[in-house]
Amino acid sequence: MNIYIEKENKQLELDKECTGLELLKELKINPTTVLLVNNNEVVLPEEKLSKDSNIKILSVVSGG
Amino acid sequence: MKCHKCDQKAVYKNQGLLLCKNHFLDYFEAKVFKTIKKYKMFSNEDTVCIAASGGKDSLAVLYMTSQYCKKYNINHFALAIDEGIAGYRDHTIEDLKEFCERYDIRLEIISFKEKFGSTLDQVREKALKEYNKKPCTVCGILRRTYLNRYALKLNATKLVTGHNLDDESQSFLMNTLLGNMRHNASLGPITGLTTNDKFVPRVKPLYFISEQETRLFCLLKEFKVDFTECPNIGLSFRANVRDQLNEIENKFPGAKNGMVNAFLEILPTLKEKYKETKPFSYCEKCGEPCTGKVCNACLLEEQLVVRKI
Ligand code: SF4
Ligand SMILES: [Zn+2]
Ligand SMILES: [Zn+2]
Numbered sequence: 325m326n327i328y329i330e331k332e333n334k335q336l337e338l339d340k341e342c343t344g345l346e347l348l349k350e351l352k353i354n355p356t357t358v359l360l361v362n363n364n365e366v367v368l369p370e371e372k373l374s375k376d377s378n379i380k381i382l383s384v385v386s387g388g
Numbered sequence: 389m390k391c392h393k394c395d396q397k398a399v400y401k402n403q404g405l406l407l408c409k410n411h412f413l414d415y416f417e418a419k420v421f422k423t424i425k426k427y428k429m430f431s432n433e434d435t436v437c438i439a440a441s442g443g444k445d446s447l448a449v450l451y452m453t454s455q456y457c458k459k460y461n462i463n464h465f466a467l468a469i470d471e472g473i474a475g476y477r478d479h480t481i482e483d484l485k486e487f488c489e490r491y492d493i494r495l496e497i498i499s500f501k502e503k504f505g506s507t508l509d510q511v512r513e514k515a516l517k518e519y520n521k522k523p524c525t526v527c528g529i530l531r532r533t534y535l536n537r538y539a540l541k542l543n544a545t546k547l548v549t550g551h552n553l554d555d556e557s558q559s560f561l562m563n564t565l566l567g568n569m570r571h572n573a574s575l576g577p578i579t580g581l582t583t584n585d586k587f588v589p590r591v592k593p594l595y596f597i598s599e600q601e602t603r604l605f606c607l608l609k610e611f612k613v614d615f616t617e618c619p620n621i622g623l624s625f626r627a628n629v630r631d632q633l634n635e636i637e638n639k640f641p642g643a644k645n646g647m648v649n650a651f652l653e654i655l656p657t658l659k660e661k662y663k664e665t666k667p668f669s670y671c672e673k674c675g676e677p678c679t680g681k682v683c684n685a686c687l688l689e690e691q692l693v694v695r696k697i
Contacts, residue, residue, distance in 0.1 A: 368401050
């Protein structure tokens, strides 16, 4: 899957299939601080993400 | 996962509640409107001034407040303060103009340049070098003063700000960690009601809304939000408290909400205890209420602005 982390303006590729929660855990991102967008649609972190997903991790935190 | 109210895919989950896009938007609106009503934030005898900056909280509160005011026929307008921060405020002000045009909201812009005599950029170095004042200190004092002053001049009887559940729980925790309960007494969904007729009471319609909900709302409404940060930002204590609180929220969902509700229970006692008893004095220069001889804003003007005669 293709992942874009907005806060760090970082792009990365992962060859795996997992839920959003598992992905965030691996990236050490607190799920309460972000929104997940998959192929331009908001998805819940509990949702399964396939290998060909296009994920955006949007930060909800303002400042600092 | 499906929405609890229909067959659509859920985009929002909050302690067991699942909602699709449309039902989340309804829920968001209902939550904000309920807060406005519960605390009697404004009615159709008010003129409502909405402090706007162009950030996500400000757009969400601006949109919701103007929806509410249009529904109940209440006079309202947006007020933006342009501090003069190149590469940041100039962008958000442009976005704000577009937004207000699109949603037919009257917008007033007050600039430091015009009212103070200098932009924040112009006085930043002098403030730091000669007076050891950080840009955020200068910015905060002037912004607070001008919001109140021009809201009043434009006949507003209420000033709406975009403070949300995260801001409030952070402030409460910060004040508590510093042992400063007096500052906690000036938090809450509505402040400044009884202090002085030269202060416009401030209200916070997003009081029970989290940042996550606000961002989702702005995203689903396709608001154009600029996420550029102010180059002066220096929030280390707040940022620290915020990160810790988010950790707690992740482990104990609903913690921020619980904390703010607990705070609301003790707020009346705090307000009573820290009630201003001594009469206000008024600034010798601008006539606004203050604690010393001249107010902080006038003091800054004396110190920092070089007036061309
Ligand atoms: S970060 Fe500081 S300087 Fe920038 S807008 Fe906020 S208070 Fe003003
Ligand atoms: Zn639904
Ligand atoms: Zn003054």
